[in-house]
Amino acid sequence: MISGGGKVGSFLAREFTEKDHVVVVIEKDHEICEKLALESSALVIHGDACDYRYQLEAQVDKADTFAAVTGDDDDNLVACQLARTSFDVPRTVARVNNPKNERIFNLMGIDAISSTTIIAHLVEEETTVGDIITLHVMEKGKFAVVEIDMPDTGCSSCLCAIKDLGLPESCVLVSIIRDEEMVIPHGDVRLQPGDSVIAITSVDREKEFKEILTS
Secondary structure, eight states: OEEOOSHHHHHHHHHHHHTTOOOEEEESOHHHHHHHHHHOSSEEEESOTTSHHHHHHTTGGGOSEEEEOSSOHHHHHHHHHHHHHHHOOSEEEEEOSSGGGHHHHHHTTOEEESOHHHHHHHHTSOOOOSSEEEEEEETTTTEEEEEEEOOTTOOTTTTOBGGGSOOOTTEEEEEEEETTEEEOOOTTOBOOTTOEEEEEEEGGGHHHHHHHHHO
16 A cells, blocks of 8 residues: 555555555545556555545555655655554555654654655665655764765766766765666766666765766
């Protein structure tokens, strides 16, 4: 059961249905519902997952996992709580956009992750989302694993070899997701519009790193 049919939700829906999971997506936007219905074999319900009647219609009580992956922390919290308390779903997973909210989710028994990629791993597979996301902070906040989406329209660093980007020494590219395939980065690899870049960077150089890749 997935609340939210955006980039994250639609990717999860396609991945899970291709692996023979029964998937239901609840999404408020009618156009997104129509697009998702065409792209996957998931059952798509046009409605608000925070509303009891739509979870009832979706038969949330039959779900093994409820994943709330919208861009709104409040909606994700309410939807997960409703699934837990009203439909006894054994496992709820939530995307947390503001890391400060993560503790609240966890206290309420919800697997809350402030990273789209880690959320997807918790359920089954990884995915990407736009702009930059701090996935994990290491070494007492000195370093972070981040994800950056290259602009679809292109930028100065697109089609440029990684070795020629002039990246700070404290920034290291880990992988590139391109058309749902993973590319291992090395010096001669060239970034392309629409790529999602996973990297480790010192927190104090994170802004500079993003500007180099996307400006």
